[in-house]
Amino acid sequence: MNSEDKGYLNKNNNAVKDNASGWVLTTSFGASIISGMLIGLLIEYFFDINPYGVIGGIILGCFSGYYKLWIYSRKLSDES
Numbered sequence: 121m122n123s124e125d126k127g128y129l130n131k132n133n134n135a136v137k138d139n140a141s142g143w144v145l146t147t148s149f150g151a152s153i154i155s156g157m158l159i160g161l162l163i164e165y166f167f168d169i170n171p172y173g174v175i176g177g178i179i180l181g182c183f184s185g186y187y188k189l190w191i192y193s194r195k196l197s198d199e200s
Contacts, residue, residue, distance in 0.1 A: 145188075145189060145192060148185065148188055149185035149186075149188065149189060150185075152181045152182070152184040152185035152188065153178060153181040153182060153185055154181070155181060156177040156178055156179070156180045156181020156182070156184065157174055157177050157178050157181060158177070159177045159180075160173040160174040160175070160176055160177020160178065160180075161173065161174055161177070163176075163177065
């Protein structure tokens, strides 16, 4: 393997790493919303406050997901 091949592999490896971090962010954001909704369903079940538990859970899940995205973007900007 010559030096040109090694450079190509490093570029390709960085692309895979960037793509993987994108998937992690996407699934983290989706999981935040889904977990908020499930917690809202539990609150509705125990306190009988339809549909406010699910609505509040989804809103809190969105805030949590956006907060995670904000923290990650701050980490990326500090590395740059």
